[in-house]
Amino acid sequence: MKKSEVPQDSSNIESTNMRELCYATDDKGNYTTALSSGWEPKTIALSNSIEEIKERTEAARQQVINNEASPIVYFMELNKMDVGILAGYVGMWQWRIKRHFKPSVFAGLSDKVLKKYADAFLITTEQLKKFKG
Incomplete structure (x- = not known):
């Protein structure tokens, strides 16, 4: 996934002022890191687990x-x-x-x-x- 496509969905992580480190590719195709505030499928899975x-x-x-x-x-x-x-x-x-x-x-x-x-x-x-x- 490209750095510009790293998910920034609302999540439980966002409410704690934390971000998750993800790997993505930059404009030149090199791997780099990016911060994500959440990803909807992961948020759903975490909410289900907590429940x-x-x-x-x-x-x-x-x-x-x-x-x-x-x-x-x-x-x-x-x-x-x-x-x-x-x-x-x-x-x-x-x-x-x-x-x-x-x-x-x-x-x-x-x-x-x-x-x-x-x-x-x-x-x-x-x-x-x-x-x-």
Whole structure:
């Protein structure tokens, strides 16, 4: 794409006063960089992704309220993590983390284990323990 054709559509990036770096060709056909404020297909895809994340976070919150899941599930979704990513942060096996999703198991976790989760979620242990949705 030519430098003059780099998309400048309204997007979420534009509202943050940021621009995305793109590669384009100049008048002589040489590759150069150009700044873009957005591109409609990408904006749509990002908006859909953000909406899906919000829905999953709300579903996790409802599971905590209904005592179907521990707060770990909610904070994992809120922080855009999956079990594999969380396992890396807390240094535990994935099967163990999944076990901690059960409210009854979560209630018996030691402060040491809860601190690992709290640190991964950038919250305090108390916030994690007391979260009720």
